Amino acid sequence: MSILGSAKDNIGLSGTAYNATEMKGFLEWTTSSYNRVAAVTRSINASQAGDIILYEMQTGGQNSNYVLAEYNNVVWDLTKAATDSGIIIIAAAGNGNENLDNSFYSAYNARGNSGAIVVGAGSDTSQHSRLSFSTYGSRVNVQGWGQNVLAAGYGSWAKYDNDNNRTYTLFNGTSSATPIVASAAILIQSFNFQQTGQYLSPSEMRNILISTGIPQGGNLTTKIGPLPNIKAAIEYLESSRTTLSSKTMTLSPLKVEIYPNPASNFISIRNSEDKEVNFEIFNMMGQLVSKGTILTDKKIDISNLPKGNYLIHSTDGQRRVVEKFIKQ
Template sequence: MVKKLLSHILFFFFLVTVQAQNKILPSQSVLDNSNHELYVSFSEVIHFDHADYLRILLTAIPEMEVINEEFHPQFEKGIAITDEQLNFMENEAVRISKSGQSVRNLRNILKIRIDNPTNERLLDLSAKLEKLTQVKYCSLLSSTPIQPPGDIAPVTTNYEPSQTYLLSNPGVNMTYAWGMGLTGAGIRIRDVEYGFNKNHEELVDVNATLAAGMTISSSATTEFTEHGTAVFGIVYANKGAYGVSGMAYGAQEMVQFPEWQEIGYNRMNAVSQAIANSVAGDVIIYEMQTGGQSGNYVPAEFNAAIWDLTKAATDAGIIIVAAAGNGNQNLDAAYYASYRDRGDSGAIIVGAGSPNVNHQKLSYSTYGNRVDVQGWGSNVRSSGYGDYSIFGGDFNQQYTDFSGTSSATPIVASCVVVLQSYYHGLTGNYLTGIQMRDLLKVTGISQGPGGHIGPLPDMQAAIQQINVMLSTPENLMVVFNVFPNPVKDMFTISVQEQVMVTAKVEVSNALGQKVYSAAIVSGNNEVSLADFQSGLYFVKVIDGEKVAVKKIIRQ
């Protein structure tokens, strides 16, 4: 994932090759000259019931004594998620996915520090550790980042007409959803990458923030940080009369969890914190890739530790939308057998397709059956960089034509956010990542020539499919009307069927915040909006298991 096709890089440790027993051996990796950190996943037969990890391992694994004498390793907790949050995630995973095993696996991932941690010594240690039956895998993660793949005067051109990916085929038809008042209300978005410009005119007035307690490294050049500005622009830019419009501009918030902070570069920490600060229904965007065969780029979850984190998150109901990577790699090839054998992480993997009705794989996109859907991989107008236009020489008024799986991924993520908001508004529940992925694939526009990157999302077809899903006999929607609409002070809800005594109405604002709730009866019910601000609101009528939502405008 990248800014331009010549960049094609967001991450660069060259991981692993494939070995029997589903292990990925760093000892057989091709590593660049950057520094790396070593993470080890131990099997569940090891119980880390206190923080003296070395003593536990020496007691449980006699062979560790030889390794300890040679390397003098220091062990520490590998996943920076509190025990309380892991307990919550495990309970959610059991509730949603019927198993908490994926979350429990995170408790047995340790980080190892050794003296003189050269790549050669880390590879040697990894090879010896992976001979132990109690070790599931070792993962080497780079500790060094590289180049990643209202209006202010003067007046900025309105670029929304140039955002043709918003329109129907060859676009995703987000304008159809907007016409229904669907903009992602109530959904929280997280983005994992390097940085973004909060002061850009498209982002300064929206709820786009850096995660609390995290920083963006002062060593990160604009080639790093403007990547995030472009991603934020596609998803969350201000919907106004200038510049671009974010596809899910009505979402509750968009928060970035940077990989590269002032304290150093740490992908594991960024992903862990994004997950730790998410709950069921939230959407995390992986604007990351990693090295596969011969260093060519593949999904970040090719790394086993990132895969474990991803699986735990999706089992707990968090949706993860991840770039396939710009390595033109066939994930169905023999080299990736071990990756496939892990199973389904639950993430939605996004390839890069052409911005025309052919929807063919672009030359650089990684592909294969594990790639689920595609987004535009070129000609995606967004904020940042300034290689398309700069107004008044102002850094905060720069625009670009974004590309790569970097641009494809936020397009798909925006569709996920808006569809999740619609489904939640109708049902009070959330789609899981696998359910959302199936919805996008079943209703999407078929791809054209090239390796498999899946269909392009079709918002109209997906919304209509949700309506079909909810129109089964056991879950009919409540039939009601609202008038007048737009509303000045009072409006009427007319319920056209007999409802239970427990039936109620809820009114939410465009951010998904509930602002009114009351009982409702059959016939006409009056509601006052006299004390409410002007804007878009959603009226939800709940009658037992039956739910329906309509939008209204307060003048």
């Protein structure tokens, strides 16, 4: 959190995105138990299209070596549902020195791309080469510094006035690399929204981070991708703003309202254009549970759905909007 958004107040650190108006942490460990799926679900439920979620976590792969958390089927399903709804997810590749292109991971790769931006650990030198512990492969998109990243919290780098709240450490791993990339994404997203009133999609953000980044050096057969370059990304957005604006003007956004919300047996989709739309309803595991075509204000039967949170995708030709609703 300190790498992402420490206050710029001349005390201790200042995070890269120090003017972020809101940051929330959803912990896997609670006062009663450990539950990663619940933490991921809560983070997604608290987010909307354009928001950025940081996966500061890893899981065991081949021989229990660490790989990205979405190697777990349930986390992959949740991630795919979130990115399909426009939420950007930045995920640590893991510290297991694993090759995700190895045949051991063929079943994982066969699921397809979840839409998350996966981060490897690179050196803090101008070469930006992969650090030996970083998991790598074609699924890894970009890198951040995986060593010597100053952070607040436990550690022995410095402690001031014998105050545990003024303790600093040099942080390492894909766990230090990932908030660096997330910080870049926050600033790029903020700039684009200020200029255009539009949020970059997960795929647009990934493509910009890759295409404008500083290339990886060293052994390129162990791919972790480029280091994000915020200045170059913003210059790219500046140069393409006219094109982006013309595309935005060509097609006005589809605006819908889901009501009632929460709902028990029925929901309706209201759109300001009073026209027919296609819909798909997904549960928070990313599974399609209902689909069809409906006119504005007509009822959709959800009485057979279990209680919980759902995502509804409404489409009209090239236009798409994703909203959340609660079945109670």
